[in-house]
Amino acid sequence: MAKKTQKADPNYKVIAENRRARFDYAIEDDLECGVILTGSEVKSLRMGSSNIAESYAAVEDGELWLVNSYIAPYDRAMFPHMERRRRKLLVSRKQLSNLWNATQRKGMTLVPMVMYFNHKGRVKLKIGIAKGKKIHDKRATEAKRDWGRQKQRLLRHGD
Known part of the structure; x- marks a missing residue:
């Protein structure tokens, strides 16, 4: 039986994405990990209200923590959660x-690069091992991207 792709799977859904991660950092490797959440946090994530743009992961006391991620409060929760807890x-x-x-x-x-529901409906987080880019590195990346767009435009129009 062929393995399902993530895009074709109906349960796969991106919750939050850190779009600036690839611009601000040179990603060397990435890793998928699970997240321990409370019930109200999962309900809030299903509604799609979260942000991982200003968050980071840290290894402390032999454990891996996601710090400063935002998950909006769930209005109908009997036991509400803190929005920016570790x-x-x-x-x-x-x-x-x-x-x-x-x-x-x-x-x-x-x-943290992307938070999503996997094919089983579990919340997963893809974290990247990254090195911060300097300003000249960011300019080089932007110039390379612009040249790629220009090249595609030239190939399409045949000029």
């Missing part, structure tokens, strides 16, 4: 040690 991320011990080693190198950080 949320524990689930990874294996080997992955955790690799992440800790990567962040100890100079300039490396853990950046």
Whole structure:
């Protein structure tokens, strides 16, 4: 039986995306991890009200945490949650040690890139092991992107 692609799967849904992550950071590697959430947080995410743009992941005391992510409060919740609380991320011990080693190198950080519901309906977070870009690196990336657009335009019109 063929494996389903994520885009064709009806349960796969992107909740929040950090669009500036690839602009501000050079992503070296990425990793999918689970998130420990309360019931009202999941209900709020199903309504699509969250933001991970200003958040980051950190390894502290042998655990991986998502810090400063925003999940809007759910109005009808019996037990409401705090919007910007620290949320524990689930990874294996080997992955955790690799992440800790990567962040100890100079300039490396853990950046959340996208939060989504997987094919089973569970909330997953893709984090990237990244190095911050300098201004000249950002300019080079932008120039490369502009040249790609220009090249496509020239190929389409045949000028």
